[in-house]
Structure formats: C-alpha cells, structure tokens
Amino acid sequence: MHRKRLGKIDIQMERDHIDLLAxxxxxxxxxxxxxxxxISKQDYGLxxxxxxxxxxxxxxxxxxxxWPxxxxxxxxxxxxxxxxxxxxxxxxxxxxxxIRSHEEELMRTFIEGLTKLEYVTCYGPRDLQKRVAVVSFHVEHISSHEIAMILDSTYQIAVRAGLHCSPKTHKYLKTIDEGLVRVSFGPYNTMDQVERLLDAVKEITEAFTN
Incomplete structure (x- = not known):
C-alpha cells in the first residue's frame, strides 16, 4: 500500500505504479x-x-x-x-x-528560525524537496505537552505534541519521554504567523533555560 499526503504532492496511480492508495x-x-x-486499481479481494x-x-x-x-x-x-x-x-x-511553493517558503523560514535558537533541535530532512510542510522539534528539558499548552493559552497558537501515534519513531529518536512538538503549515497560513510562532518558541525557551 502506498500512502502519501494528497493535496501537497502530485500523485498519479499509473505513473507511480500504485495498486492501493489510501x-x-x-x-x-x-x-x-x-x-x-x-482507491483500488483492481479487485484484490479485500x-x-x-x-x-x-x-x-x-x-x-x-x-x-x-463495489462500493x-x-x-x-x-x-x-x-x-x-x-x-x-x-x-x-x-x-x-x-x-x-500550495506546495507557498508552504515550502513557510517551512523554510520556520526551520531556519528554529536552527538559530539555542536548546532547540529540529527533526527531518534538510532537503525541503523530500518533505512536506510538517516540522517537529524538541526544546531541551521542556515537555512537548507543556510547550503546546503555553502556545495555546498564551499565544493562541495550535500545535500537536506527544508521540504522534508513532512510539517506535520516538524510541529511535530518543524522544519517547518528552515527545516532540509538531507544526503543520497549510495554504492559508501566512509568513506573519510563522514569525509570531518563532518569537513564541524563543520566548518560551528563554523563560525555561535562563
């Protein structure tokens, strides 16, 4: 089975040799x-x-x-x-x-901003062509859930925190205890929102580490 993020990447079942697309x-x-x-290319008797x-x-x-x-x-x-x-x-x-061009620009700005922050680790490929606009990061000594709650209550910014239904990935990354903060950018997000999020992460990080 081939699973991708539709709406972000051009996918064609025949060209990409996909039998089942979910x-x-x-x-x-x-x-x-x-x-x-x-979407099933033929009847596989499921x-x-x-x-x-x-x-x-x-x-x-x-x-x-x-069918159906x-x-x-x-x-x-x-x-x-x-x-x-x-x-x-x-x-x-x-x-x-x-959409992809817009989201890629937002993602690039966010990742570049995160890499300038002390105590912050950003995960995923640095080649933006190999990823969609979903960025996970970790702030040293701060639980991902705590960061998400502060972003929500203080800055009115919604993110997802925790293990993201992938505990084995977090065991491999050694983030199983604190999880990661995950940010997803969409076609209606703006550069101002990205800058505001970066400022918020910076303020939270400085408050916990100083």
Whole structure:
C-alpha cells in the first residue's frame, strides 16, 4: 500500500505504479476529520472491516460483493463526504504547485528560525524537496505537552505534541519521554504567523533555560 499526503504532492496511480492508495481527508485535502478514501486499481479481494447496514441489501448478513457497497457498511457520512468534496475543490482552485511553493517558503523560514535558537533541535530532512510542510522539534528539558499548552493559552497558537501515534519513531529518536512538538503549515497560513510562532518558541525557551 502506498500512502502519501494528497493535496501537497502530485500523485498519479499509473505513473507511480500504485495498486492501493489510501489517504485521510483531513490532512492535505482540508476535509473534515473522520473522512478518508481507498482507491483500488483492481479487485484484490479485500475483506470489509464492518458488515451490515448497506441500505440496499438488508437481507444479507454479510456485505454484498459489488463495489462500493462491499466496503460501505452502515449509513454513509454524507456531511463529511460533502466537506471533503469542498476541500478537494479548494485544492484544485489553488493548484498543488502553488500550495506546495507557498508552504515550502513557510517551512523554510520556520526551520531556519528554529536552527538559530539555542536548546532547540529540529527533526527531518534538510532537503525541503523530500518533505512536506510538517516540522517537529524538541526544546531541551521542556515537555512537548507543556510547550503546546503555553502556545495555546498564551499565544493562541495550535500545535500537536506527544508521540504522534508513532512510539517506535520516538524510541529511535530518543524522544519517547518528552515527545516532540509538531507544526503543520497549510495554504492559508501566512509568513506573519510563522514569525509570531518563532518569537513564541524563543520566548518560551528563554523563560525555561535562563
């Protein structure tokens, strides 16, 4: 299975030799949380995770064989699907290249700013072509959750903190105890917001280390 961040990178199933493409709707496509898509090049005989409630084959105890009903048990999340469609349409209007260029500039400024701060370690490839606009960092001797709470309560800046559903990665990075702060930039973020975030991280770091 091939998983990438749609809405940020040009993906073509035939060109990229993808058989199964799964993606969440709430990340690069700006759809609601709880939405996602699985695109299958052909029938690989996948077993559905949930059975029942198709609305069209109520007499069956198992899912029908035809697509897409085989994988769509229960009432569909119609508002979520409509929201995902709106997100996809917004991405198409802005254009993937335009979005990536904008986010890359924000990411470059943020990473360059972090590297100038003492006690701060930034993770991920330095080659921006090998990553999307998601940056994780660690401040020495400060829990990632504490940084996130201060950013939220004092600066009204939302980030994610902790292990990010990837404990083995954090064991490898030796950040399992304090976790990392993760910042994601999107098409509607601005350079002023990046500068404000950098100033906030600097102030927090200086308050804890001086």
């Amino acid at each position: 993606f969440a709707g709430h990340k690069g496509l700006m759809g609601p949380q709880g939405t996602g898509v699985l 077993e559905p995770l949930i059975h029942g409630g198709t609305g069209t084959h109520s007499e069956l105890e198992r899912q029908p064989e035809q 009903e085989r994988y769509e048990a229960c009432t569909l999340n119609t508002p979520g699907i409509a929201g995902l469609l709106a997100g996809v349409q917004a991405i198409k209007e802005k254009g993937i290249d335009s």
